[in-house]
Amino acid sequence: AAGVIQSPRHLIKEKRETATLKCYPIPRHDTVYWYQQGPGQDPQFLISFYEKMQSDKGSIPDRFSAQQFSDYHSELNMSSLELGDSALYFCASSNRDSVIYGYTFGSGTRLTVV
C-alpha cells in the first residue's frame, strides 16, 4: 500500500540558508500535518492543512511557511535557518475523519543545519 512520501530524506544546510521539505500524502487523504522532532524530543506539531487551507497552527516559527497544493502534496519552507532548526521533520496525512481512519506518518526528513 502507498505510504506518506517525504523528500528529501536527508538535508544539510548552512545557517541563514533556506530549505524546502516536501510531503506527498496517501492518495485520497485530504489533510496533511507537519511535525518537528528535535534530538531526544517528542514530535511537536507545526501546522496542518485541510483541502489546501490552513487548518490548525502549532509552534511554527515565523521563518517557516507551508502550503498544500492542488494535488494535496504539501511543502514546508524554512528560511534564515538556525542551528536549532536541526531536527527530524515528519509529515502525516489523514482523512478529515482522522479519528476513525487514523494518521499515517512518513519516514521524515532529517535536516541538519551547520
Added chain:
Amino acid sequence: AQSVAQPEDQVNVAEGNPLTVKCTYSVSGNPYLFWYVQYPNRGLQFLLKYITGDNLVKGSYGFEAEFNKSQTSFHLKKPSALVSDSALYFCAVRDSNAGNMLTFGGGTRLMVKP
C-alpha cells in the same frame, strides 16, 4: 489545551516478562488516544488507538492498551516482551474540542534485555 504525560523516560524489562508503558492525558473534550513506536532513524509506526467502546484495545505486534477514564490513563501493555520490542514509544492524544492534530507525550524508551 490537550497534553500527554509519559512519566517514565525509560522502562527496562527482561525478555518474556510483561511490560507496561504508562501514559496519562488531559483534554477538555473527549480523548482520542494513540500509541506509536519509533525505531532509530525511522518514522512513527502506528500501534493502536482508542476512540470509543471497549476500554481494552488490542493492536499490532501483541500490544494492547487500557483506557481508564477516571484515571485519565492509557497505558500500553504486552504480556510477554521481546528483545525486538526495544524502541521509543509515544503516546498521543487528539482532543475532540481542539482541532484535528495529535499532541505527543515525551516518549518512553523501552529496553528489553535477553
